[in-house]
Amino acid sequence: MQQEVVLAMLAKEPAYGYALRARLSAALGPLGDAMNAGQIYVTLTRLEKAGLVASEEATSTEGPARKVYGLTSAGQERVGAWLAEVSWPRPDLAEFHLKLVAAAAAGLADPLAIVDQQRRELLRRLRDAQRAAMAEPDRSDAALLLEGIVLRLQADLRWLEACERNWTERRGNL
Amino acid sequence: MSDTADTPVLRTRGLRKQYGKGEVLVRAVAGVDLDVASGETVAVMGPSGCGKSTLLHVLGGLDRPSEGEVWLDGRRIDRLGEKALARMRREAVGFVFQGFHLMDELTAVENVELSALLAGNSPRAARRRATELLERVGLADRAGFLPAALSGGQRQRVAIARALCNEPRVVLADEPTGNLDSAATLDVLRLFESLHEAGHTLVIVTHDDRIAATADRLISMRDGAFVDETRLAGGTSGKLGALAGLEG
Numbered sequence A: 001m002q003q004e005v006v007l008a009m010l011a012k013e014p015a016y017g018y019a020l021r022a023r024l025s026a027a028l029g030p031l032g033d034a035m036n037a038g039q040i041y042v043t044l045t046r047l048e049k050a051g052l053v054a055s056e057e058a059t060s061t062e063g064p065a066r067k068v069y070g071l072t073s074a075g076q077e078r079v080g081a082w083l084a085e086v087s088w089p090r091p092d093l094a095e096f097h098l099k100l101v102a103a104a105a106a107g108l109a110d111p112l113a114i115v116d117q118q119r120r121e122l123l124r125r126l127r128d129a130q131r132a133a134m135a136e137p138d139r140s141d142a143a144l145l146l147e148g149i150v151l152r153l154q155a156d157l158r159w160l161e162a163c164e165r166n167w168t169e170r171r172g173n174l
Numbered sequence B: 001m002s003d004t005a006d007t008p009v010l011r012t013r014g015l016r017k018q019y020g021k022g023e024v025l026v027r028a029v030a031g032v033d034l035d036v037a038s039g040e041t042v043a044v045m046g047p048s049g050c051g052k053s054t055l056l057h058v059l060g061g062l063d064r065p066s067e068g069e070v071w072l073d074g075r076r077i078d079r080l081g082e083k084a085l086a087r088m089r090r091e092a093v094g095f096v097f098q099g100f101h102l103m104d105e106l107t108a109v110e111n112v113e114l115s116a117l118l119a120g121n122s123p124r125a126a127r128r129r130a131t132e133l134l135e136r137v138g139l140a141d142r143a144g145f146l147p148a149a150l151s152g153g154q155r156q157r158v159a160i161a162r163a164l165c166n167e168p169r170v171v172l173a174d175e176p177t178g179n180l181d182s183a184a185t186l187d188v189l190r191l192f193e194s195l196h197e198a199g200h201t202l203v204i205v206t207h208d209d210r211i212a213a214t215a216d217r218l219i220s221m222r223d224g225a226f227v228d229e230t231r232l233a234g235g236t237s238g239k240l241g242a243l244a245g246l247e248g
């Protein structure tokens, strides 16, 4: 589990560990089943050690004491930087998706602006790949590899279009 | 007309085109200001129904705007009479469509030379020009073929050759790679690139990210209006390896 994802899920407001897990499950649906609860707690402990998260024992009348986790100011900074960062070749769709979810939930950034920025970056790469492909003679080995890159980038761009549609509609419904 | 170097090849101001009225009023183009410089390749992208084709038709004088101005080479064209407009279309604009719009019963070379003939060239000059253009689009050996005997990509290249026949000031293309597979699209992109290098002015409306990525300027259109503009020049060279799983 990427640390920034856990951090971003806390950006809206502090949460118990199990509530944090519920937020992730809501955003990921069936894909979230692969995460186990232990992983999240391990990540939280690490983040706490790094000074990005602080926890408080919540006093409860019944059952065991539970910790509420919240971002420190260093944690907030890290989330801001993560939202602004454009990272693609990593094929991490879930990370990008969660970025949009977290940005919208916490009101930290406009999901559509993030989509736009990402789209520009992908178009730049597509431009490079397409130019390289156009310069190759037909049926060269390199042309085939470049075609693969172009097709993948196109698929990513199509998904971004879907993200844009979806977040535009959600904004309209607010 | 002022300084020709600075005069945009195409210019629109406050361009609107609507269909119907009252309940069923459709604002297909809703206030577009556009300047296309000589030698520029501009791509317009946007969701289906946002008004791309309508815009292109109005730009090329195939249709008249409901409001606003269209200038071609410093000359206002939206108020031209039918005859003058038809002549302007023939001589100054080259159209490329998704469905190719070739004449089924004419061979490739006949399709290309037709526009030169209509513009008043002698049959001999028209044939020379058409042959030259087919060579340029890599189809010299298919000159005598009927469209039915050509692949989609080849048909589109014939259509592009036809669009160039009268040395138009601007080529307007509507979804030119819409029906093509990835290899045929590459051929068309190469061809556009060579037109660009030769100084042609191109406006392409499309859903195809590959065209958008290779244009000088990318305009995003929504609900009849331009909402964003990007210049993609200055790529990311060096990162291509990472995209293919190679570190570096």
Ligand SMILES: Nc1ncnc2c1ncn2[C@@H]1O[C@H](COP(=O)(O)OP(=O)(O)OP(=O)(O)O)[C@@H](O)[C@H]1O
Pocket (backbone or CB within 6 Å): B019, B020, B026, B027, B028, B046, B047, B048, B049, B050, B051, B052, B053, B054, B055
């Ligand atoms: N002749 C017409 N009469 C009435 N409405 C029309 C006419 N032509 C286009 N429209 C409407 O104008 C709007 C824009 O259509 P247009 O064909 O320009 O969209 P487009 O962006 O080219 O879409 P696509 O990507 O699907 O080709 C649509 O809502 C369409 O229904």
Ligand SMILES: [Mg+2]
Pocket (backbone or CB within 6 Å): B052, B053, B054, B174
């Ligand atoms: Mg259209």
